[in-house]
Amino acid sequence: MKSAKDIWVFGDYRNYFQNRVTLQILARAVDLATTTGGKVCAVVFGHNVNNYVAEYIAHGAQKVYVVDDERLSLYSLETYSRLLTRLAKEYKPETILVGATRFGQEMAPRVAKQLGTGLTADCIDLEIDKKGILVQIAPSFGGNLIAKIITPVQKPQMATIRPGTFQEQPHDDNAIGETIILPLPKDLPEDRIRLISSEYRPAKKQKIEDADIVICGGRGMGSKGKFKKLFDLACLMNAEVGATRPVVYSEWISHEALVGQAGKNIKPKILMSFGISGAIQHTAALTDADFIIAINKNPNATMMKMADVAIVADANQVCLGIIKALKEKIRD
């Protein structure tokens, strides 16, 4: 019954995006399990969730723990975290991985606290060291550095994983997995948080995550007024505008536009990066960009080193120059 080396992946499926994150983490868990020897298990809570159970098996889960109950039909932080804690105490997995969605970021800390174990936030990679310990790799110190973090004593080892960090495996209909159906315990305390209303309200249509061209601006644009020119450029290029954290904190643009940790991951064909030095919180979200054009006065900025084309100049001036050129070049 006890499963000391298993890796658990929390089945977060509430919307399409969250479900992709679960599949991405499953793929990595499969890699890690080849070293550790344990099983890859998904944990799914909800009502009528058979399709997710099947999907997680098709994506690498060898075992799925399911609690399917009408009372779990809506996501509930308190009930879900207590349930996960209880299962973890009973089955003793070595590791629990949770997607760093908003829900995951709220639930995982509570589970870690209940279990008395460590938790690393928003990992951008995971490894197994020689002793079989999970090495959790996450941005640190304001994104200027990357830290390798372990939970050497307590178990399970827990981490939340940034969406888009890993690549999901192809769907395999022939994959076989064991399903363990568990009842909802009768003695779970009542939820102290009351849901008055919940409405699915996806963000605006052309999401920055799916845009072919993304124009990102940093503090190097100079001012809020100059930053706004990026929207003119975006309009000409059918692009979406993203921003770094200092820009969002300075309120040049809303938090929705944040690219990087606590914000969005992007995968454009072209990324144009204006006046961005390149803290890891930001750059880790750019690894899937096909072609990067960076503009910065400082040729040694990390962003400039990452770029395919690095233009050493004032970001605002180049922005204005490109706008002017495009107005002439776009055929009517």
Next chain:
Amino acid sequence: MLNIIVCIKQVPMVSELPWNSKTGTLKRELAEGMMDPASRRALEAALQIKENLDANICAVTMGPAMAEEILHQAKALGADEGVLLTDRRMAGADTFLTSHILSRFIQREYNSFDLVICGSQTSDSETAQVGPQLAEDLGIPAIGYINKISVKENTVEVQRHVDDFFETLSMDLPGLVTIDLSAYKPRYLALEGVEKAFENPDIRIIDAEKLGFNDDFNALKDSPTRIIDVFSPTTQNENRVLKGAVKKLVDQLFDEYGKVISSGMGKDLKTHEHDEV
């Protein structure tokens, strides 16, 4: 009276960090401190609640002695009390231990609290874990990433937009909320606030012993997580570097990469300024 505790943090001004890319080290002691932007929003939420009902706001931070600065700032903005939890033995606490230390303070020194408010995530580590873990340690319910809070007697009603769901939720007090980075734009320091802070400049300073931790307590050692290595992100892309006057740079960009840009845009571009088709 509603007793509100606001947890705030002093953070380095991230964009100005004196960071040595050769040695991969960070001169933290040289980094100038400021109140974490999310903490400012947490404080703002508390101040707005106090505008409508009788409330006492206690701002608490854990950090080195210099973190006292942000408590003065919080008081100048309208907090009634400032508390600094400081001790060498608290240094190096991970989120598990940080939330435990804060919880100890609240339970021992402030047992009649109603509402705890935190920022959703600090700008330096951005874990977003201390708020939820503090709630768990205190045994109270918590709602994260809220945009709006209203207090009615012994309950709070909040709104938030998370994972594409727009939700209205409520909970009984005591409880904890974390304020989303998009909400409660912080006010600027008003002159009358500064004067008030000077009238009552006291900051309570509390060490590990006063919180009841025994002699063996050491946050770095007692934290379940351990940092084993820190390194700088390296990138060694073979790239094309363009330099010169802006006009020339823009022309060069379109001459060399016009096709890439045009295919990304899904629009044809004239290959040369003056060519006519």
